Amino acid sequence: MIGRLNHVAIAVRDLSAAAALYRDTLGASVSEAVPQPDHGVTTVFVHLPNTKIEFLEPLGADSPIMKFLERNPDGGIHHICYEVDDILAARDQLKANGARVLGSGEPKIGAHGKPVLFLHPKDFNGTLVELEQA
């Protein structure tokens, strides 16, 4: 069911510092910062040859990553995202296997303009898993 690793998302307090670190110290290709008000984050993408790192900085008072940063003041890996061909088929199969889908269970349009769902970390080795329709 799962295909490529679309990205690894890292929550950070200071997006500019994280972007500069990966651009200048690690020598990677780093995008501009893009505010995503619908998702309560500002994003920067690090383009690696085979996948992406997505930096997330809180945007707005009720950003969904604020609690994570309170628990992890240095930042940290927030989630990993796998691509699937058909997100509704994937969701239904996962639910039939007992996995919990977060929120309403209906896909939302993610930061890349594609339908996404999040799966419960307790069902996936303590790891928040995003599924994105490829």
Next chain:
Amino acid sequence: MIGRLNHVAIAVRDLSAAAALYRDTLGASVSEAVPQPDHGVTTVFVHLPNTKIEFLEPLGADSPIMKFLERNPDGGIHHICYEVDDILAARDQLKANGARVLGSGEPKIGAHGKPVLFLHPKDFNGTLVELEQA
């Protein structure tokens, strides 16, 4: 400097259960379990089309991931590994930029038989970063 994302490592308490979850529920290609006594872990690799997930289960009484699992009883993402062409050149450049290399600072032979180093999470957005010579 950094190239491909070689793998994302997830620490787990029950390697068989994690392997079955990714094989049966997520439909991924999963390797056999391989004890790595030099590293204090048993590993399973999930082969995605563009990169790998590495499951780590503690092996032996002084496994380096035991404390992590005490803090994260459900498991969790332990580190990410970037490939570099020349690990000594990468290390020296990172140290010149003020980044801290863990341990002796000399590369060890990692689980794939290649030289690896680990970088301090506090210098990389709360994320433990492994570098592996490609």
